[in-house]
Amino acid sequence: MRVLEAKEVTTGYGDVEIIKNIELYVNDGEIVAIFGSNGSGKSTFLKAVAGLVPLWNGTLHFGSERIDELPAYERVKRGVALAPEGRHLFLGMSVEENLLMGAWTKRDRVKQNLDKVYGYFPQLKEKRGSLAGDLSGGQQQMLSIGKALMSEPKLLMIDELSLGLAPAVVDSLAQILTRINREEGISMLLVEQEVSLALEISNRAYVFDLGRVVDSGRSDELIKRDSIRKTYMGLA
């Protein structure tokens, strides 16, 4: 069963085409990674799935439903969540208020979900009264993920998990994500510059270049491939 299936997805900004004919799917329970050079359209693709950028061509199916015509807020209701590039937290609200806003579409289970998020991220519980804008980078990333979890997603997309964070913080976040994937059965689509990390935590991966998928496959096979190791991991 596929959670997400993108077919021939093409879009851009203004007149400029950024991604073309992207074919990508995520199976139920899978962690899928996307990597590729800067500006190759990874963030644009995630925004297109979330509904922040309209498609020019192609289709998006979520489960059995076609979602590419739905506005962003309708997609959230169905279980699409994005922890976006730049995080887009409500910096002037407290940590807990941010989480509560995350529950906008799931108001009847706020309490359980809040406990769950605090369970995965105890630091957020300690900082629940602080302004989101006053958190450290790692804590903001936790909040971004926690906010997405509050909507009980079936597919959690995270754009640049590791960007600007210390390696130790990234490791612990990665561990928590695999736990969430296992325990909650949430499928994930991760955009990650840190290719070794991306391939370690994912089942499958796609390589983007200049707005197209140029390679894809099982992560444990990609990580052994010379071309990938040379181009994206700086290894011989």
Next chain:
Amino acid sequence: MDTGLQLLIESLLLGGFYSFMAVGFALIWGVLNILNLAYGSYIILGAYLSLFLFRYAGLDPILSIPVSFATGFLFGILVQKLIFNRAMKLEPFMVLIISFGLDVLISNALNLLFKADVRSINVSYGGDSFLLGEVIISKVKLLVFVLSLLLTFALYLFLNRTWTGKAIRAVALDRDGAMLVGINPSQIFLITAGLGTAISFSSGNLYGILQGFTPFDGGLLTVKVFLISILGGLGRIESAVAGGFLLAFIEIFSSFYMGEGWKLFVALAVMVGVLIFRPRGLLGSKYYGEAQ
């Protein structure tokens, strides 16, 4: 009699009203990014509506606040849908021009309907005042002050305690972030436009018992709510309240010590100072508008 103390009390009483009057303008500006030059005329519309209800239905302006509120809410939503939603798709400058046109339209329509004469709403308790120590306090001003604070506090509770109110703040803080949690920004924009306009109409009821008014008083009121928003800053209610009290103090003290003609000049000078030294206003929210 202690003049300083009397002026201080007058400033406080007026400041409460100014805060409430401006909070709708600041809300619309902060959330929708619309500098609505017709806002002052909305206040005057509310004043005429309350005059009309007073004359023909015998309804006290205080009791007709809910009517003004509801009418303003609907009016705000209608204008947003028919006019501003379209204008917002064009250049930001267009919104300004269109709101100016709306101001001209409203004031001239009022002029046709009611003539340019100064109107006042003469409530029975209008002239009463009492002595507190050595200070004379007008009952009407005190009543307007208390109601203004109560209504402003109600708005504060709404924005901070209800789902819809929080969504309004969320959209103001980060529109994409709001869409990503499932908020429909267009719907929030409509509610905010309705709420801001409801506040302007309601403050018209209070304005109408404080002083006489004509169809063309809206322009000056727009200048005042603009000054208040700049002085206090955008992004939260406390800012409009701070700005409201500050403008009242400036007006009352400068017109007493320097002359009536000076008060706007002094207020503008202070505004320039604030813009230079505290560009976010006295109490502008630290993170407001950073992630747009």
